[in-house]
Amino acid sequence: MKTLISFVLLLLGNTCLNAQTQPDRSYSWVEGIPVTQAKNVYLLTLMEETQAVNELLKSDQVLEDIAEIKKNELAESLVNCGKDGTCYPLTLLFTKEEVEKIAKRLHDLTTQNPILSKLIKDHIAPSGxxxxxxxxxxxxxxxxxxxxxxxxxxxxxxxxxxxxxxxYPKIDSLGMNVPSSNYTANIQALNELVYLKTQHSKLFFSTTLTYAMDALEMAGMDRAGDFEPMHLTVNQLAYNRAKSIDWDDFDYPLILIPGAGTDNYLDSISAGGILRCKLAFQAFQDGMAPFIIVSGGNVHPYKVQHNEAIEMKKYLLKLGAPESAILIDPHARHTTTNMRNTARIMFRYGFPIDRPSITVTTPAQSNYIYSEVLQTRSIKELGYSTYRNGKRLSATIAEFYPLSSSLQIDADEPLDP
Structure with a gap:
């Protein structure tokens, strides 16, 4: 079903969304929320942060009973799991039966109470x-x-x-030997920590949510919140400049440089990254677009400390590009999300999305982006297409149209959901 919906979105260019529920470019996230958490589970974050919804859910007996069950199961794990490290996380998972019981209760509560319907109208729908x-x-x-x-x-x-x-085990795995005494000691401590933090919570999801977020942080995999909010930090100069740009003065709004990881822990930028920056800077000097975006996270090799986008930005500055012309996407981990995250930034920063932008990269990757292979991979891995192709301009330059379907959360890539 997910794949079928995705193909419909691709074929119709998102026109299947009615006018009332299309993503809103002026929508802003609730301020002060934990970003890594919100990017992964925005609904639960809204339920946690919206006082009226929070109180409604805590006062519901069906949901409160589930909250007690999860807390009790966590407490029992500390008594029963012993030296079996893989035992500790099991009780924190929601069973299929629990998921459906909660879904039914939330459905019923929404039909009875306008507070939850308002959550859809004010946040879920416009967020995309x-x-x-x-x-x-x-x-x-x-x-x-x-x-x-x-x-x-x-x-x-x-x-x-x-x-x-x-x-992708080679870049996103836990990084501990399972099972091992060290793993068991760490995971037992995690259960102890979450028990202390959530024993008085009444929200039905608090114990499992807290456990998941602390597990991500323990593993050093909580990078989804790095540099956020980017329009007020690393992208602030370009974000502000974009407000005064006359887009008609340029052939394209944006040049996208997809990331390229290094082969070792010594180099801060790869040979591919250097060449892509040089190609894109030439296009920028030729006046093709007023902005360049560099896209790539801390990806290759495993747990590398250098960030592809940050290092490519540094290189572009060295070449002579002004900082106010450079945007970064420091989270993408694959070519699929290079394209998706760029679409997200363009949508949220007010860039034109009804006309093409361009990718500038090495010929092999340019061919890959322009092929049906990447489109198919995007639909398989993300559940939707993030862009559609325009014209090919050269071996290294091709047009693409960003799609607002890119705002959809990817449920199984927590480092860049």
């Missing part, structure tokens, strides 16, 4: 983060969004507490 879960009925939509967030929490715990393989 749950487009695949969309339903005309707010109660069904909120139940679907809950199912996604529950699956996200289960995935994080399965990978970063239980130690199972992520989608």
């Amino acid at each position: 983060m749950y487009q695949i879960q969309e339903e005309n009925d707010p109660a069904a939509w909120i139940a679907n969004a809950w199912r996604q967030d529950a699956n996200t929490l289960n995935h994080i715990i399965t990978v970063y507490a239980k130690g199972e393989k992520p989608n």
Whole structure:
């Protein structure tokens, strides 16, 4: 079903979303929220941070009973698991039965109480983060969004507490030998910590949510919140400059340079990264676009400390590009998310998205981006297409149109959801 919906989104260019529920370019996240958490489970973060919703959920007996069950199961793990490290995370997972019981209760509460419907109207719909879960009925939509967030929490715990393989084990794995005495000691301590933090909580998801976020941090995999909010930090100069740009003065709004990881821990930027920057800087000097975005996270090799986007920005500055012309996406881990995150930034920063921008990169990667292979991979891995192709201009330059479907959360990539 997910794949079918994704193909419909691709074919219709997102026109299947009605006018009331299309993502809103002026939408702003709730201030003061934990960013890594919000990027992964925005619905639960809103439920936690919106006082009226928080109180409603805590006062519901069905949901409060589930909260007590999860807290009791966590306490029992500290008594029963002993030296079996993989035992500790199991009770924190939501079972299929629990997920559906909660979905039904949230559906019923939404039909009874306008507070939850308002959450859809004011946040879920305009954010664009749950487009695949969309339903005309707010109660069904909120139940679907809950199912996604529950699956996200289960995935994080399965990978970063239980130690199972992520989608890309060579770059995103837990980094501890499972089982081992060191792993067991750490995971037992994690259970102790979360027990102390959540024993008085009444929200049905608090214990599991806290456990998932602490597991990510323990593993050093909580980078989704790095540099945020970027329009007020690393992207502030370019973000402010974009407000005064006359876009008609340029052929394209933006030049995208996809990231390229290094082959060792010594180099801060790869040979591929240098060449891509040089190619893009030439296009910038030729006046093709007023902005360059560099996209790439801390990816290759495993747990590398250098960030691809940061290092490429440094190199562009060295070449002579003004900082006010450079945007960074420091989170992308694959070519799929180079394209997706760029679309997100363009959408949220007010860049034109009804006309093409361009990718500038090495010929092999340019061919890959322009091919159906990457589109197919995007639909398979993300659940949707993030862009559509325009014209090919040369061996290294091709047009692309960003799609607002890119705002949808990816439920099983917590480092860059």
